[in-house]
Amino acid sequence: MYDIIIVGAGPSGLTAALYALRANKKVLVLESKSYGGQILNASKVENYPGIKSISGYDYATALFNQVKDLGLEYKLETVLKVTSDRKVYTDENCYEALAVILATGAVNRKLKLLNEDELIGKGISYCASCDGMFYKEKIVGVLGGGNSALEDAMYLSSLASLVYVIHRRSEFRGEPYLVSQLKKKDNVKFLLNKTVEKLNGKDKLESVTLKENETLEDIALDGLFIAVGQEPRNEIFNNVVDLDDKGYIISEDGVHTKTKGIYVAGDARVKVLRQLTTAVSDGSIASTTAIREMALLKELSDGRK
Ligand code: NAP
DSSP, X not given: OEEEEEEOOSHHHHHHHHHHHXXXXXXXXXXXXXXXXXXXXXXXXXXXXXXXXBOHHHHHHHHHHHHHTTTOEEEEOOEEEEOTTOEEEESSOEEEEEEEEEOOOEEEOOOOOTTTTTTBTTTEESOHHHHGGGGTTSEEEEEOSSHHHHHHHHHHHTTSSEEEEEESSSSOSSOHHHHHHHXXXXXXXXXXXXXXXXXXXXXXXXXXXXXXXTXXXXXXXXXXXXXXXXEEOOGGGTTTSOBOTTSOBOOSSSSBOSSTTEEEOGGGBOOSOOSHHHHHHHHHHHHHHHHHTHHHHHHHHHHTO
């Protein structure tokens, strides 16, 4: 029996583990892919207080090592189900805990265009910091108007010969500072009020068809980096938590779910700002809350035996 099982090893999950391990709790972190979560996609993080600039990969690795040095138990298993008596079923095992923290984050949203999946790795990417180097001196597009797209465009402008920022509106959701920095770059061009209608190319991406009002236009691209936001994947927990219409976990105070002993942290929950700073904040609050309520959870657990 663990004190706390944390589902997800992104910044919020690892921060929850950090606080729990420092409080001497028996902790298991379950992750389906690799530690780091969405921050791995960030080529640079420059709005984390106290750190001027760090790559998402370096940040995630530093955090993971910090937690590992405290004796983290970490398993690469996919969680399939969590029950109200805090049993966690994975594709390999079933574990039990006094408290479970859901820190499952979100995944990249797709455009759901024909041949989008087929062209992944052949011109279509969702991660500039991972794949950008394949596009040195090439022509790329970045789709989206949020911070991810703007940061991706900034990073790619140091590699590619030309970067198109393609956005469906003329206003940006991302920081104005990033927009102004991009406007200063000679090799960055803005294509605004346009949507991507088609991805052209069979074995690799050759061009995209853009639409503005009723006008269609093809532009040649070697790569398209899609950064149109994230989607949660919380459906498997809907027996123990309430979800909003977008699939985010509802928590009245940002920590507790509707089930005693099951907490939420990070991008997986309904919140106003999804940033690294708010993810680590969530992780620390979820962990300390679970620890504070542990005696009560123990009584609950003893009662069910
Ligand atoms: P986002 O802020 O949700 O922006 C998504 C962008 O994609 C929006 O501009 C949206 O357009 C556009 N979009 C959505 N669906 C689309 C579609 N089907 N076709 C074309 N465009 C579409 O997502 P994000 O940039 O990934 O950022 C997610 C969160 O992480 C944000 O809170 C962001 O601030 C944060 N973030 C933080 C950091 C950091 O801390 N350093 C870095 C990156 C991201 P509309 O604007 O028209 O809706």
